[in-house]
Amino acid sequence: MHQNKKFNIKKSLITKAVVSALTLSSFAATAEEEQSTEATAAELDIITVTAQKRVQNVMEVPITVGAVSADTIEETGSITLSDIDKFIPGFEFDDGNMTQAGITMRGISSPNISVGGDPSSASFYDDIYMPRAAQNVIFSDMGRVEVLKGPQGTLFGRNAAMGVVNMVPNSPTEDFEGFVKGTFGTDELQRYEGMVNVPLTDSFYMRANALWNMQGGIVDNVADPAWNDEVDTWDLGERDHKAGRLSFLWEMSSATDFQLSYDFDDLAQAPPMAIGLSEYAYNGGQDIFGDKAANDVRNGIESRDMHAVTFKMNHAFSDEWSMKYVASYRAWETEAKQDEDGTADARRYLDTNNIEDSNIFYTELQVNYVSDRINAVTGFSYSKEDVSQTTELNVTSDTIATLVTGELNSAIDGVVQAGVAGQLGLDINTATQEQLDAAASAAFGPDVTFQSAVAAIKDIQGIEEMEHMWNPDEWSGTINALDAAAPELGLVNSLLGLFDQLGIPHGGAITPELVAATGNLTYDAISTQVPALVGSPNYYMPEVFGPGFGGLWYQETVSNTGDFTNWGVFADVDFAITDKWNVIGGIRYSNDNKKFTWDIPLNSFATVPVNSLIAAQGLPPIPIENLLLPEQYFALKPFGGVMAAEDSWDKITGRLVTSYKLNDDEMIFASYSTGYKSGGYDSLDPQLDANGVPQAFDPEDTANFELGYKAVLWEQVVANISGYYLQLSNQQVSVSSKEPGDTAAVPRIISIDRDLTGFEFDLRWMATDSLTLGVITEIRSTDSHFPEYYNSTGDLIEAQTTSSNAALNYTLTLDFMPDFGVGTTNFHMDYVFQENTNASNPGLEDYLLAIPEYFVDRQDLNMRLSWANDDDNIEIGLWGKNLLDKDYLTGGGGLAASELGTPVGRINRGLEAGIDLKYSF
Known part of the structure; x- marks a missing residue:
């Protein structure tokens, strides 16, 4: 586990897997595989990581990092970030809406409603920054997922105020290998996955992979509106997601390699579910967890068509100096047309549609220097993002x-x-x-x-x-x-x-x-x-x-365009004062510029009704003004028009860290780091000042003090413990709000200041050669300072300060690998408990308070039993999820709740079970 010690790792596949789980999952980031120094687990003298953008011994990484390895991803049947967040304390991922998913890091979530804003925690895929609608990718041949907690502004820059999620796909290798896999289960689950890695020459390799995930809905949609006669009406919860990757690696020499990759992602599935909670819903909204519902959304769908090309180059100038350069272009088109009322009542019909056509160019150059006492990295990054979004609000004339x-x-x-x-x-x-x-x-x-x-x-x-x-x-x-x-x-x-x-x-x-x-x-x-x-x-x-x-x-729309640029320069130096004591200092300058527009045309229904009495008098008709969008839109441009705004922000962020090795197996560290997320614009509410000029919301700033302890005790227990105090200013939070003069509630951005104190624990015990136990949990206290705002029913919520403790959340894991003498058997189990804290949310509406299911704690039990033959080329797995068969209301509210009296919610899938078959070659 460190430079001067080598674990006596047995050659058996069982022990290798256990040791890998202990080191990779508990300590965090495994190394980015360097093609020239690849080694098996049994051959490794040290475990290397790249959490600080340089190859290091994991015991020398003084930051709190959690990771999930490829083995864990496979053993748990995980295909998205929401499947693995339970294995990392202080990290949650909500993908109820795949194209507007949200990261929560240490209780701080990242709203993704507005293309004019950014998440508080940055996402990277294959070293490339992923904005909003692009960040939720499916795990096809994923090598590992790393989660760096706390401000990461120095090394990762843009929008890493709360942390970083880094997804690392597998790269081509010099070996011929591949696999095909099929997974089949309840709710008509069908999942097909394949990968092939081919050395085309001694130095030129190709790797291709693809995954197709299909699953039926969990609630039958009994709505049969006339407007959907020529299209399918989705059942609630239906899934259809395809993704793939083609990558080439050219090792020009022992010092230089190039990699070129192409990724595609094709999503076309049911829109986010809307279980009606009102008397107008199916069965009067009395059976939230029933097998039928009525969503009459016209041409409802959630889709994403995304493509990306990525270029990477690594070059070693000498034993001390090296460089890495990455560049990528990614483009995507999304649509999310969803039911907002949860009924089949034409007099209470409301749907929203978010249509986006955006792209981003991202590039980064880093230069590394390594000597006996210095490990340094410096470089720059640049990104240019062009966004185009249209938000529709559609209702019937009824x-x-x-x-x-x-x-x-x-x-x-x-x-x-x-x-x-x-x-x-x-x-x-x-x-x-x-x-x-x-x-x-x-x-x-x-x-x-x-x-x-x-x-x-x-x-x-x-x-x-x-x-x-x-x-x-x-x-x-x-x-x-x-x-x-x-x-x-x-x-x-x-x-x-x-x-x-x-x-x-x-x-x-x-x-x-x-x-x-x-x-x-x-x-x-x-x-x-x-x-x-x-x-x-x-x-x-x-x-x-x-x-x-x-x-x-009747339709109202807001069309937004954005031209966003970001650039930054950074330097980070790790200096070994002694063999046990290291000090790190880092600094980064970031600059953001955003140009943003709002185009608000008159509604499509404006002149349709003709008053016969007025027409008989020969008087001109008066158009119907927009009724759904905020009246601020028309302060300067009655009945719609284009507004534009531009603003810039810059920030210097940094970190100061010290670490000390108590002995060969234990390390403590202390750090102070700052982070930054640029300001931005609310795409649905220009937030005009007294002169009618659109206003940007302020940047988010974070400052974090952290203490940590990492250890391998008695060669059996891996401990990763950290405590922190974090100050967050101007957290940009989206709330459903109905201000005076508004006809309906709309999403708005408000700014909240928070102070967080917390502890995180990740403990793994290798009880025997075949049994590993783990516990993952956190303790957190948060003081939140809210401004006054109007909630979705138009009630003014006074400015207030609230204090809350983190929910009692924990994950218990068990991995058992008995040796029966025939092949390899593995049993995995995890139990997840999440305390419900919805009752502590300020401004909670009465209709939510009246739903007991909205306040139920969550319990999940998941298992998988697998067997692989002695040649390790055939594997059979039996699995189950939510084996306790618990039903939960995972969200409640909606834009139609206040004016139409039709709140909606989301529910989870019930018990799932299935089988997977894999053949490797």
Whole structure:
């Protein structure tokens, strides 16, 4: 495990695998394989890592790093980061939406809704930075995954404020080898994987691999909307993901090699699930974990078409000096059109679509120097990203009528409130709630509040709240009540008098039958009266239209473009003061520039409804203004337009580290490091200042103090323990928010300051030659300083400071490799416990508080039993996931929750089981 000691590693495959699991998984990053110095586990004198961008003994890496090896990936059937996060304390990965997945590092998540922003933790694949929609790649022939925790701004630069996830695919080698593998299981799982490595010459090698993962849904989608007659309607949770890689390595000499790789990724599967939690959902939303649901999203899909070309060169100038150069171009097109209401109710239909067409060029040069006491690296990096995104909000005209109904109810209620306040001698616009309640109590009795007085007046006048204005019973009742109260409400004239002028016989009252018989006419008439009701300068309100316009589509869009550049220079020096004591100093300068635009056209429905009464007078139509997007959009450019903004940020980050070897098997370290994530723009909310100029949100800054202990004790126990205190400023968090004047809630970015204190433990015990036990856990306390903001139901959440402890999360692992004398048998088991902390979230909406399933702790038990023959070319595996068959509500809320009363959630898969077959050659 270190330069002066060599483990007595047995030649058996069993012991090799155990030792590999101990060293690679616990200590972190295994080395990037240097082709000229490849060795088997039995031949290694030292374990080398590249977590600090230079080849080092793992015992000399004074940072907290967790990793998952290729063996662990295979033994657990993992194909994405969300499958392996349980093996690394303080790390979580949420891929409920594959194209907008999110990393959580030490409790700090990275929202990916806005293309104008960046994640707080950086992702790298094959040494190349991966932005937002590109970062969640499938594990096809993956060599290992490394997770570096804490600020990594010095060596990794861009957006590594909380840490780095580094995915390392296997490179071509000089050996001929390959495999084919098939996995089959519940929910119609089919997974096919293959790899072939071919030495084309003595110095030129090729490696090709591909993986195709298909799985059926977990909930039958019983919705059968007419608009999907010519396309398939996905069951909830269906998967279809393909990926592959072709790589060539040319060893020009013992000092120089070139590698050229091409990657593709093809995703086309069901959109993120939306289990309806409302009374309008399938079965009244009563059975969250039922086998049926209704998602009527039109042409719903989640897709990604991604391609990348990567060039890498390594060259050794001498024994002391070497260099590495990488360059890559990656392009992707994504679409995520998903149901937001979880129902098949056309009057509550809302879907969103995120369409992205982006690309990034990334390059980095690093130069390394190694001597007896100095190990140094310096270099520069540059990236240029061109982003293009269109966000759609799609509803039916029936849904628009639902939203307008709510506005009418509010407008009528507001007029009644103004009338009651006037009777009490107060102005509704200036009086406080205390004054209104006091006046109502004095006028009507000691137990009467102002709101109860308003309710009583509405009851006397027969004004009832409408659920939908196209309901003839509700609409006729509202017309009759408004007519009776016309003088008090300030209407131009009697509504029944207006119907007299139109020649509509009514007999003194509007009946539901009359409303139905006259189609749009009563609605056209009322729309001419609403301006007086709400105090609008318009001569009619086009938003009030009749059922004759039902079944049409209404769309609002925001189109964004971005031109982002980042460059940085860095230097990092590791100096050995003595054979046991090392000091590291590093510094980096980063510079970011972002140009961003918003294009907000008028909605697609603007001039569709035609008011027959207005048209008969020859008056010009008034377009329907955008109803869903924030009103800030129209401060400068009514009915849409293009806005542009540009800003730059720069930062110097660094680190100071010291480490000390207590003995050959134990090391302690202490570090101070800083990180940085550039500022950016909210793609759905320009956040205009007082002059109507779009504002960027501030950069994130982190500062981290860390103490660590690494040891191999008694040649059996591997310990990796760390403690830290981290300060985070301006964390950019996306919340669903409905500000005053908004018709519906939209995602918005707010900034939060946090102070974190935590401890992380990763302990592995090789109890016998065939049995290894492990425990992975963390302890964390967080103080969060929230600004005031409006939640999704429009309630103002006051600025506050909250304190919380990390959930009780832990993973227990067991690997048992008994020697039966025939082939190799391996049994893997892991048990994961995650305490639910949803109850501590500030601003939690009432509808979530009413769902007990939203607050249940999570328990997962997973196993795999495999056998390989003596030649190690045939392997059979039996596996099971979620063997406790637990059901969980893994998310709740949604954009339709507040205005349409239709919250949605996500659920997990139940028990899964299957078999895999592998043939190697």
